[in-house]
Amino acid sequence: MTTILATSTTVTTGYVGWLGLVASLSLVGIAVAISAWQHLDLERSLIWASARAIVQLLAVGAVLAVVFSPRVPLAASWAWVLFMVVFAADTIRRRAPEVPGARRLALASLGLATVVCLGVLFGLRIFPLNARTLIPLAGMVVGNSLTATVVAARRVVAEFTDKRAEVEARLALGISSRDSARPYVRDALRTAMISQIESTKAVGLVFLPGAMTGLILAGEKPLQAVLVQAAVMFLILGAVATTAAAMSLGLSRRLFTADHRLVRLARPVG
């Protein structure tokens, strides 16, 4: 099977040719068939999503081919990273519409996490700094922080809405807004981080994560794949913690005025 579809002779690795890509669409066909069979009415969505994925990935691949070229300066890669951060911030705003100032907070949180985490990775020379490492690692930071940031932001708003009376009771005792917010921000932050901790614990046992899968498919030795994957997991942990903390602390400040009053999130009755 592989020998027919793969155009490369190194058939033991996961090289996928054009024919392979077309053949893999048969898996989308299975999904479409299930949708039709169960009247899920998702056939169009499935086809649209798959087509979009191919086009987007091909476009990204084309851009990466240019950016990776040795003649293109590293600044182009940083511009790419900036684009990812801005795009992710906009996604966060759309996924957390009830959060005031979500886009700006998300930009600041993701920007901070990118700078801090990549600073550590490249500063300690865990990876060499070049286009080939910068873009995928920044992608790991931004992509994985996205969900955690949305969870943290929505959780903070939900806590402050549900427990508004408790927060105000603390304020009414003469406690500063920052101290009044602390227990609720802590809960939000814990919620945002716990799922990442859980998947870190389950890694390898339950699933083989993306980086490792990719390296193994590309023919890399398992140990090297494991070491890269471990570094990436820790990168993600650090990034998730940084973005979630920056988002919840920044947001909790926005929910108070300078004179320690809670900003009105929902209209009360007089």
Place this chain on the structure above:
Amino acid sequence: MPPPGTGPLRARRNPVTPSSGPVLAFERVCVRFGDTEILRSVSAEVADASVTVLAGPSGSGKTTLLRLCNRLEIPTGGTVRFRGEDLSRLDPQTLRRRVGMVFQRPTLFAGTIGENFAVAATADTATYERHLALVGLPTDWLDRPADDLSGGEAQRACLARTLLTGPEVLLMDEPTSSLDPAATRTLEELGVQLAHTGLAVLWVSHDLAQVRRIADACIVLQDGRVADAAGARAYLADRGDTGDAGDTDVTGRPGGHGSDGRGGREEQGEGRTG
């Protein structure tokens, strides 16, 4: 700020010192949220060592007026004064320890009663126990989880927690609205006793029987304004009662007698003397 835990148990300052005017004064206070006018040019005063009830139908702005007193809200017009000083010039955190608040529903934090007290003020166990006794709760309840308390007990624990900051004014935002009649009476008696020790108690209520039981003075709000004498009289006389609304913003204690029509709570108009 007085040292923690000394508030209501300390010998209080003479409530009628020569220099003392009203403890709280509202001067043409307006509050507007967006396009909604909540308070329209409210002027009123609150005296020391007495219970002033803020009465009026729901949506009349009572809670908003109360929340101006500890700066949980700020006015969009006019001035609120605390002992003659413009509230907006005072540090909110210091102000809030002098002007304590008990909310409509008990707001105990997760943890034990002792942990709740520690949020309000760091003090020794004896002080905490004195505050439990003050609100009529068993003194060995400091280790009790806040979840275990009934509504009335929780509201009294909240009152004790507020008193730990040593306030001079107590803001009560319909604190009995979720309590049964017995717990309601206990809390009312506590409020009245605290007023006797010198505290200014500002109590929001829309329960006319409660107004008669506890009020030394009464401010009636209607549609964001202080009701005039006739309006206040009419409101307080509602449901078959008669009340003397007086002739100023701050009326005298409404008299009256009879039942509030809900049963279970009888009212003796001749209650205590201020």
